[in-house]
Amino acid sequence: MKSICARVLGGLLLSALSVAHAEQPLGCVEVTVGGYKAPNYDCLSQQMGNNPDGAKAAQKNQEALNVPVNKRPPNQVGLATPAATSTRMGNTFGTSVKPQRPPN
Template sequence: MKSLWTLALSGLLLTLSGGVQAEQAVGCVEVTVGGYKAPNYDCLSQQMGNNPDGAAAAQKNQEAMNVPVNKRPPNQVGLATPAATSTRMGNTFGTSVKPQRPPN
């Protein structure tokens, strides 16, 4: 009788431990529906988000976006550049203050 209880208890423990291991999936599962693959985006996002260097990379990206005004190119600040002025003025650049316009 004791061996029967031991056998039942060990079987129950194996079932419970197998259930815990099934919940901790290592890889992502891709499902094919009607010929189209549908990846598990939650799993992929979780895998991409567990990068310890991710915070450092995000901080570097933020620093790169916050360039001081005196270091930015003139067209980002709103200043006129010779190339932009030449395009706007057409063939009258340097000879007239009125931009080139097509004949009416």
């Protein structure tokens, strides 16, 4: 009777350990072939994608890209800036209305 109970308890313990072991995520395996390491990119992508704050970060990135026109820098909207005008006019900036041109 004791041996039957011991076997049943041992079997239950093994099944509980196997279930607990199956629930834990397995680590990524790197394989070395011919001296070159080949990581498992599917595993790494899955580990990187399990970030609960990832959706919030993606939303903030999308909001940062959608800046209203009135808050964008002038060079992104196509307006002239003093630096761009100075480059275009050359050494005549502030002294002439004709931009500096190299001789033909």
